[in-house]
Amino acid sequence: MAAVLLTPLFDSCGARICLGRKIGSGGEGDVYEILSPHSNIVAKIYHKPLSADKQEKLLLMARGCNDELKGISAWPTDVLHAREGGPVIGFLMPEIADYEPVHKVYGPTQRKEIFPHADWRFLVRTAKNLAAAFYVIHKFGYVIGDVNEGNILVNDQACVRLIDCDSFQVRANNRLYYCEVGVAQFTPPEIQKSKDFKMERTANHDNFGLAILIFQLLFFGRHPYSGVYTGKEDMPIEKAIAEFRFAYGKNSPAKSIAPPPNSVGLSVVPSQVAGLFERAFAETGARSAGRPVAGDWWEAFEFLEKRLRRCSADSVHSYYSGLAACPWCRLEESSGLLLFLSADRITKIDLRREWQKVEAINPPGPLPHISPGTFSPGPVPLAPDIVRSLEFRKIRQIAGMAILAGYAVIVLGDMLTDYLTVLPVAIVVAALFLYPGEAAREERRRRTNLDSIRYLWDLWNKKWIAEAGDSAFLLQLNHMRDLKWKYESIERGYRNGLLSLERTIKDRQQKKFLERCSIDNCTVSRIGVGLKNTLKSAGIGTAADITQKKLHGVPQLDNTLTNDLLAWRDKMESNFLFDPTKGIERSDIHALIHKYQPLIKPVERDLLQGIPKLQRIQEDILKKRITLRPAVEKRARELAQAEANFEVFRSTPEELIKREIQGILHPRRFSR
Amino acid sequence: MSDNTHITLPDQQPLGAVTFAENPEPRCPCLLLLDTSGSMAGQPIAELNEGIREFYNELQNDSLAIKRVEVALLSFGPVRTISEFNTAESFFDPQLVADGDTPMGEAILKGIEMIKTRKEQYRANGISFYRPWIFLITDGAPTDEWQHAAAMVREGESAKSFAFFAIGVQKADMKILTQISVRQPVKLQGLKFREFFQWLSNSMKSASRSNPGDRIMLAPPLGWSEI
Numbered sequence: 038m039a040a041v042l043l044t045p046l047f048d049s050c051g052a053r054i055c056l057g058r059k060i061g062s063g064g065e066g067d068v069y070e071i072l073s074p075h076s077n078i079v080a081k082i083y084h085k086p087l088s089a090d091k092q093e094k095l096l097l098m099a100r101g102c103n104d105e106l107k108g109i110s111a112w113p114t115d116v117l118h119a120r121e122g123g124p125v126i127g128f129l130m131p132e133i134a135d136y137e138p139v140h141k142v143y144g145p146t147q148r149k150e151i152f153p154h155a156d157w158r159f160l161v162r163t164a165k166n167l168a169a170a171f172y173v174i175h176k177f178g179y180v181i182g183d184v185n186e187g188n189i190l191v192n193d194q195a196c197v198r199l200i201d202c203d204s205f206q207v208r209a210n211n212r213l214y215y216c217e218v219g220v221a222q223f224t225p226p227e228i229q230k231s232k233d234f235k236m237e238r239t240a241n242h243d244n245f246g247l248a249i250l251i252f253q254l255l256f257f258g259r260h261p262y263s264g265v266y267t268g269k270e271d272m273p274i275e276k277a278i279a280e281f282r283f284a285y286g287k288n289s290p291a292k293s294i295a296p297p298p299n300s301v302g303l304s305v306v307p308s309q310v311a312g313l314f315e316r317a318f319a320e321t322g323a324r325s326a327g328r329p330v331a332g333d334w335w336e337a338f339e340f341l342e343k344r345l346r347r348c349s350a351d352s353v354h355s356y357y358s359g360l361a362a363c364p365w366c367r368l369e370e371s372s373g374l375l376l377f378l379s380a381d382r383i384t385k386i387d388l389r390r391e392w393q394k395v396e397a398i399n400p401p402g403p404l405p406h407i408s409p410g411t412f413s414p415g416p417v418p419l420a421p422d423i424v425r426s427l428e429f430r431k432i433r434q435i436a437g438m439a440i441l442a443g444y445a446v447i448v449l450g451d452m453l454t455d456y457l458t459v460l461p462v463a464i465v466v467a468a469l470f471l472y473p474g475e476a477a478r479e480e481r482r483r484r485t486n487l488d489s490i491r492y493l494w495d496l497w498n499k500k501w502i503a504e505a506g507d508s509a510f511l512l513q514l515n516h517m518r519d520l521k522w523k524y525e526s527i528e529r530g531y532r533n534g535l536l537s538l539e540r541t542i543k544d545r546q547q548k549k550f551l552e553r554c555s556i557d558n559c560t561v562s563r564i565g566v567g568l569k570n571t572l573k574s575a576g577i578g579t580a581a582d583i584t585q586k587k588l589h590g591v592p593q594l595d596n597t598l599t600n601d602l603l604a605w606r607d608k609m610e611s612n613f614l615f616d617p618t619k620g621i622e623r624s625d626i627h628a629l630i631h632k633y634q635p636l637i638k639p640v641e642r643d644l645l646q647g648i649p650k651l652q653r654i655q656e657d658i659l660k661k662r663i664t665l666r667p668a669v670e671k672r673a674r675e676l677a678q679a680e681a682n683f684e685v686f687r688s689t690p691e692e693l694i695k696r697e698i699q700g701i702l703h704p705r706r707f708s709r
Numbered sequence: 710m711s712d713n714t715h716i717t718l719p720d721q722q723p724l725g726a727v728t729f730a731e732n733p734e735p736r737c738p739c740l741l742l743l744d745t746s747g748s749m750a751g752q753p754i755a756e757l758n759e760g761i762r763e764f765y766n767e768l769q770n771d772s773l774a775i776k777r778v779e780v781a782l783l784s785f786g787p788v789r790t791i792s793e794f795n796t797a798e799s800f801f802d803p804q805l806v807a808d809g810d811t812p813m814g815e816a817i818l819k820g821i822e823m824i825k826t827r828k829e830q831y832r833a834n835g836i837s838f839y840r841p842w843i844f845l846i847t848d849g850a851p852t853d854e855w856q857h858a859a860a861m862v863r864e865g866e867s868a869k870s871f872a873f874f875a876i877g878v879q880k881a882d883m884k885i886l887t888q889i890s891v892r893q894p895v896k897l898q899g900l901k902f903r904e905f906f907q908w909l910s911n912s913m914k915s916a917s918r919s920n921p922g923d924r925i926m927l928a929p930p931l932g933w934s935e936i
């Protein structure tokens with residue numbers, strides 16, 4: 038493409054055109070800025086050489102260009118050649134800047150982001166302007182053909198522009214230049230089945246696409262043929278279109294299709310508009326000129342726009358006044374949707390929706406219990422020599438105890454004659470008890486083993502609790518709750534600010550009115566130019582400044598003059614007419630927004646970042662529960678084993694004997 | 710969650726239904742069945758993770774695809790749902806780890822079940838959808854019973870319930886893949902996961918735009934496959 042950028046091109050009169058930056062790129066070509074002096078003009082340069090047919094078509098379109106077409110579309114204004122007299126390689130067209138594809142406007146999520154101020158009135162106006170654009174194209178005998186959600190653009194004033202005009206169908210000199218493309222969702226039933234688009238398209242075909250787009254604009258992106266289908270088979274949109282299954286129509290039960298949950302239907306628009314939809318989507322529409330034309334829609338929206346009402350509960354709700362109640366309040370309440378943002382909101386996030394995301398993250402729950410206590414292994418059997426040594430020790434211990442007992446009896450019976458016997462008896466008993474033997478070594482070995490395994494277990498258990506436990510999750514969740522609370526209280530502060538603005542709306546309107554009544558216009562005869570200047574230098578320039586107190590500070594004023602001025606002010610005040618429809622002044626709201634936005638922004642950011650973080654923590658914990666578990670369980674089992682091994686030595690001889698007996702009764706418990 | 714009771718929400722709404730009303734665009738579901746068996750450890754799994762991240766990135770940068778393409782991730786070895794069907798808006802990093810065997814049969818059955826469930830949600834909420842795509846990516850051979858899964862794939866393909874594609878990586882057993890997939894399996898060139906996902910996101914973007922209906926519009930697998 039670099040080559041294209043460097044070498045100048047020529048328009049049909051041979052004037053040089055230099056391309057600038059590339060601003061867009063499509064399937065067939067790229068779109069470039071034009072270097073000055075041409076402003077607001079861009080060029081589309083095709084990737085591939087054009088057929089003679091297509092070149093001719095572009096030339097004809099450029100010749101047919103007029104202000105009306107240019108006003109609603111990127112109509113080709115002239116063709117471009119690489120060399121004078123050479124083939125057409127592209128064309129010039131008006132630049133369309135700061136417009137967004139219509140799908141971002143009818144889809145609620147993106148609309149709230151790009152056009153946060155847009156309400157239903159805005160959507161109705163967009164639909165009306167869309168009809169106006171189609172009207173112009175059809176008026177000059179062209180057909181759009183490839184009506185779709187991407188080549189219709191909308192700006193923040195609800196103005197509509199069509200791009201990709203080079204694909205339009207052109208009729209000239211008794212010839213037809215086809216539009217050879219189309220998108221199924223906007224293609225009418227009668228040509229749904231055709232394999233390609235090498236055929237004559239009609240305005241009636243376009244009018245199907247127009248009705249679809251209008252439906253999507255008015256009904257929050259719902260496609261008229263997407264509904265709850267009761268049949269068994271899959272029902273993609275194109276099939277539903279081909280079979281006339283309009284989900285919202287009078288006939289929909291017969292077509293086995295119903296409107297989706299959380300949607301609104303034709304009951305929220307005037308019957309006139311509803312009638313147009315029925316006509317556009319019914320079988321009769323497929324007959325020649327059977328569908329409403331652009332002008333019909335225009336008229337219907339003229340009517341509707343005059344009958345829009347603001348909801349008393351929520352001022353961003355604008356709806357058809359023929360209804361008994363605000364349909365958006367009802368829909369928002371039943372669905373949990375937030376349909377519109379007020380332009381005056383201080384944030385663009387929808388807290389409720391974000392919080393649902395938080396709620397959707399399942400807490401990992403308490404840590405699965407792993408402890409040595411859950412395992413009950415038997416001890417590793419002792420080697421025969423150690424068993425013998427242990428038995429010998431038992432015998433020694435019993436003998437020692439017997440000697441002690443006998444000796445005690447002697448002492449207590451006062452039968453002791455020689456106290457010197459204490460010493461040898463003590464030595465004998467001590468030897469019997471303390472003689473090390475094979476068993477003691479084994480005991481020591483098992484104890485050190487137990488100690489080191491317990492140490493390992495402690496380490497792993499700590500890791501298990503720290504990394505697989507849910508405390509990190511709960512901590513983050515609590516943090517999120519704090520943020521939510523903070524967010525809500527800031528928003529509440531802002532709302533209260535708005536409310537108090539609303540309550541004092543009349544006072545402030547009056548003050549503004551008086552501020553516009555300059556004392557220069559005061560016609561009281563006694564108040565001349567000189568006095569007026571004195572007043573101004575004392576800071577009294579308008580009727581709003583005239584108060585008893587302020588006048589007091591001006592020495593030149595006597596009582597009559599003061600009264601004259603006060604009377605003038607009262608007279609001005611009586612001219613003031615309160616306009617309840619005007620609402621709060623934007624500048625007042627902006628002051629509030631400036632105050633609250635810096636407060637809420639960081640909270641909003643932390644909230645948004647906190648959600649994926651919470652998710653990550655949860656996943657981490659769940660992952661750790663799987664990956665750490667075998668290692669932790671292994672340590673628990675080992676510890677249980679080591680404890681059981683050591684237990685053998687810890688028990689008293691009696692217990693050992695009992696266990697031995699149990700071992701004989703339930704051999705499985707001890708066998709390994 | 711027991712300690713959740715002290716926070717009060719305005720009113721509880723099922724998340725799915727609200728999302729459908731906020732974004733009623735027709736959906737193009739795409740399920741990725743990802744082999745995370747031990748043999749994928751090291752570079753293969755790192756490249757796969759990177760490829761998936763870029764895949765989401767691509768989808769997020771397309772204002773229509775972000776509303777229409779729904780991706781679900783299922784890994785096997787062992788079989789785990791990494792992500793339910795969701796538009797790319799709510800992407801999270803999968804961070805797949807390779808360990809385990811290759812229960813491919815179980816993964817395919819679970820995947821088919823996921824598709825069935827999602828379709829039911831679409832139907833109940835009046836959301837149009839296109840034929841789901843399933844991509845099986847594996848570097849080995851099933852370690853479980855796969856014949857039943859293969860039969861289910863054949864059944865789903867002939868009923869046009871979904872389109873099933875198998876991608877073999879490195880030492881994948883292409884013979885078994887041929888028996889599982891009705892469509893000719895494709896062998897990945899080296900570890901060109903990124904190229905593969907680039908191609909897949911492009912295919913999904915154009916499918917989400919021009920409504921393939923019954924036809925499956927896939928560009929030829931150039932730049933990443935061994936054909």
Ligand SMILES: Nc1ncnc2c1ncn2[C@@H]1O[C@H](COP(=O)(O)OP(=O)(O)O)[C@@H](O)[C@H]1O
Nearest residue numbers: 061062063064065066068111131132133200201
């Ligand atoms: N008149 C224009 N002014 C500004 N940008 C334009 C204009 N026409 C097209 N573009 C940009 O160029 C892109 C490609 O244009 P398009 O005509 O749709 O190409 P193609 O028909 O080859 O797909 C559009 O998506 C848009 O961003």
